[in-house]
Amino acid sequence: MNKLFITLTISIVSLYSVVAQENEVTIDFTTQKFIGNESELNRxxxxxxxxxxxxxxxxxxxxxxxxxxxxxxxxxxxxxxxxxxxxxxxxxxxxxxxxxxxxxxxxxxxxxxxxxxxxxxxxxxxxxxxxxxxxxxxxxxxxxxxxxxxxxxxxxxxxxxxxxxxxxxxxxxxxxxxxxxxxxxxxxxxxxxxxxxxxxxxxxxxxxxxxxxxxxxxxxxxxxxxxxxxxxxxxxxxxxxxxxxxxxxxxxxxxxxxxxxxxxxxxxxxxxxxxxxxxxxxxxxxxxxxxxxxxxxxxxxxxxxxxxxxxxxxxxxxxxxxxxxxxxxxxxxxxxxxxxxxxxxxxxxxxxxxxxxxxxxxxxxxxxxxxxxxxxxxxWKGVEGKRIEVASNNPDIQIHGFSKEGKVFIAINNLSDENQDVALNFLNNSTNYIKNITLRRLYTTATGFPRLIYFTNESSIDSVKLKPGETIIAECDVTPIEFNNTLKENNYYTDTYLQPIEKNKAITFNFKNIEAIKNGRAYIKMGVGRSHDMSKKPTITLNGKTIEVPNNWAGYDQLARERFFGVIGIPIEIKHLVDGENKVEITFPDSGGHVSSVIINVESRG
Known part of the structure; x- marks a missing residue:
């Protein structure tokens, strides 16, 4: 099954390849995810x-x-x-x-x-x-x-x-x-x-x-x-x-x-x-x-x-x-x-x-x-169910998961224009529920021709190699699953938006009524629009604590556009969030452009 670019058996070689891969997604069949109050996929x-x-x-x-x-x-x-x-x-x-x-x-x-x-x-x-x-x-x-x-x-x-x-x-x-x-x-x-x-x-x-x-x-x-x-x-x-x-x-x-x-x-x-x-x-x-x-x-x-x-x-x-x-x-x-x-x-x-x-x-x-x-x-035929917890360490690797009686669907997409090796890390013994996997892959060939192919009767998936723009859906036949945990995602907004950027001048965003969390994940979503030669890596503090800004964002570098405009997702340590009011300060080393929006995204595990 080498042509699938999927590791189907666990060996010393396959374990090493998974560890060596930069991209990783995590999947937990036992945790139900809510975004706001929504969990069920509405087709x-x-x-x-x-x-x-x-x-x-x-x-x-x-x-x-x-x-x-x-x-x-x-x-x-x-x-x-x-x-x-x-x-x-x-x-x-x-x-x-x-x-x-x-x-x-x-x-x-x-x-x-x-x-x-x-x-x-x-x-x-x-x-x-x-x-x-x-x-x-x-x-x-x-x-x-x-x-x-x-x-x-x-x-x-x-x-x-x-x-x-x-x-x-x-x-x-x-x-x-x-x-x-x-x-x-x-x-x-x-x-x-x-x-x-x-x-x-x-x-x-x-x-x-x-x-x-x-x-x-x-x-x-x-x-x-x-x-x-x-x-x-x-x-x-x-x-x-x-x-x-x-x-x-x-x-x-x-x-x-x-x-x-x-x-x-x-x-x-x-x-x-x-x-x-x-x-x-x-x-x-x-x-x-x-x-x-x-x-x-x-x-x-x-x-x-x-x-x-x-x-x-x-x-x-x-x-x-x-x-x-x-x-x-x-x-x-x-x-x-x-x-x-x-x-x-x-x-x-x-x-x-x-x-x-x-x-x-x-x-x-x-x-x-x-x-x-x-x-x-x-x-996407038949994909439905309640959302489960999934996560990706690379914004170019998109992932969603849904669970219904007898089925779990895992969808992974490659936003990048390069091949991507992705390790799949199943949490809380999720692989033990899998009886069988049908894999659907939609991609374009080297000549641009679209292909949708199916691989049936697979027993496990440890990693995948995604072509540029490829989407895969793993339809897993599973034994009965009960949710043991929940993950609740909420977005918090501020009254401040579309602020001009001035060199070394802090832009302040005050957030009210945030609920601090003890277990989960959180991100600052920073929208920024400015010339390509200007910095996209400002100094950011959350309640006085410095936050590291990544060099990556979802999708391409935008160099074909007149200027960059997009959201950069910035992971934050949840210990830096406090109940009530939270303050984000953003300082760029050069002038020009705008910070269009700042949203704090919080995923609380219960």
Whole structure:
């Protein structure tokens, strides 16, 4: 079994190789982990696709996709669209009612409706159909609420008024200098619609703004100030969630970059930090699209290699979002059904090629076959259960574990673009519970082709060699397990955020109401954005005790980006935490950039 790169028997040689390896993950079947109050893996939250149960495209594949693979429906462009027909006239409420009657009947006729209709669903609209300048937003809100109350036989839980609106701000004015005013007007519409919908449809949550390319550090965080901060200042009080799109590559505009890893952590932590500063609570996220995109992909021949790049991105980002179940409502990989509309786009797709992110593509004879994107759901098939304690000593090695009756699932991902040897250290005799292991491995070959392979009837795993971007899932058949311990993770926030860095000047962050712990782990999560030639290793003290800052962070070095922006996780000794108020001071040896957020993460073992 050498080709598996797995040590399956314990010998002097294998023991030495495990000791010599730098990367180690620890796994404890007997300890149940909570993040906030969340322990059970919610598959509706994490394993949806960007498609609707009202779509007929995948009806013939329903048993396999939605039952066997456990895929859920996640999002559609099926909102009220008050400006679909006219850019100057808002339809009357009577027209809205007539339209919704027809829409509701059409949805109920879908072959997927009876079995797969769900409330855990996001609806949105294209900006041009949802917003126009110099309109009465109260009338728009009345129309939207009337539509939403009647168009869906099962009312969706989540409503994004517009999809990626701010990248379209220029569509409404002559110059870029005028777009900040458009962004404010779009935000006002969001607030007006949210207030109306929340008053008339209590079970629906309105949020936004569905940021297309959250390059928040651009222009020394001027991009943050004029986009998400502006939105939160104008509309945030009325939002039930904040929506962000996370893509490796280049989404619409901005620099080509990889958001998976420390960069996306920095974006989401900044939103959380400002939410806490404004309202004293962290409003949850909806990641209504994530994956990989770039210029020049649309209207080109189908590419298995592009599928492979997307699959790697989905898994990297998913593994990060699995760390946030207590402050994440839904995360949707951008995988669509057949996108039949794209074949009719003669201008953008004159050769009739498939849309790059479909799960089924049209062949020359008119039939449809599955693309490799199906492998994302095949890899994660059946993964569920209560979270167990796992840990990694390298932020590039992501790990999660879940336990249910008769099964334990261990997922490990390599964020790095290098091969990684990883030792698996099972605690509290966890290996004694294992009867059999099926190993799933998803990676790309040297030519970029995606491969999902299975190895069955393995008895143990002591170490793995991960390819760049590879994800493995070990499905362990186990004897009955009882949890003997708990691990409870909580995040603590401060009123201070986005502080400019000045040479040798301490930046102070005061945290209140922290509970000191006697057994467990703790980290400082420091978000920092600054030029690549500037230090990322400040002097940090916690309650006067100096904390060592590592040289590593999750993901790549970001040198392809204009500047570094991301979160650096800094382990701290739990003895330095005290009950009540704790003070973190950060001092850099040079000036420039910002500390965007500081969060203290505590895992308490009970």
């Amino acid at each position: 509706q939250k994490y394993f949806a696709m960007h498609d609707s149960y009202s779509n007929w495209d995948l009806a013939s594949d329903a048993d396999y996709l939605f039952k066997k693979l456990g895929i859920h429906h996640g999002r559609t462009f099926g909102g009220p669209a008050p400006f679909r027909k006219s850019k100057t006239e808002i339809p009357s409420l009577a027209e809205a009612k007539a339209m919704t009657d027809r829409a509701a009947e059409g949805i109920k006729k879908s072959p997927l409706f009876d079995e797969f209709a769900t409330t855990d669903f996001v609806i949105t609209d294209h900006p041009s159909e949802a917003f126009q300048l110099n309109q009465d937003y109260n009338k728009v809100a009345e129309y939207d609420a009337t539509y939403l109350k009647n168009a869906y036989p099962v009312i969706p839980k989540y409503y994004e008024v517009m999809n990626e609106p701010f990248v379209h701000a220029k569509d409404y004015v002559e110059t870029w200098d005028e777009t900040p005013a458009v962004i404010i007007e779009m935000s006002k519409l969001y607030k007006t619609v949210a207030d109306k919908v929340h008053s008339e449809i209590p079970d629906m949550m309105v949020g936004g703004y569905a940021s297309a390319y959250p390059e928040v550090e651009k222009d020394d965080f001027g991009y943050w100030d004029t986009r998400m901060k502006t939105f939160m200042d104008v509309a945030g009080e009325s939002m039930k969630f904040f929506a962000t799109h996370i893509y490796d590559g280049r989404n619409v505009e901005g620099d080509f970059s990889y958001r998976s890893g420390s960069n996306s952590e920095g974006i989401l932590d900044l939103i959380e930090a400002y939410s806490f500063k404004k309202w004293g609570v962290v409003k949850p996220h909806v990641i209504s699209e994530y994956g990989y995109t770039a210029q020049g992909l649309v209207g080109k021949p189908y590419s298995p290699e592009l599928n492979g790049t997307c699959l790697i991105a989905y898994n990297k980002i998913l593994m990060q979002l699995l760390d946030k179940p207590d402050r994440l409502l839904k995360a949707i990989p951008f995988i669509t059904s057949k996108a039949t509309w794209f074949y009719d786009n003669k201008e953008g797709n004159p050769n009739g090629y498939p849309y790059p992110w479909v799960i089924k593509k049209k062949e020359e004879d008119g039939s449809y076959t599955f693309t490799h994107l199906k492998k994302f759901y095949e890899l």
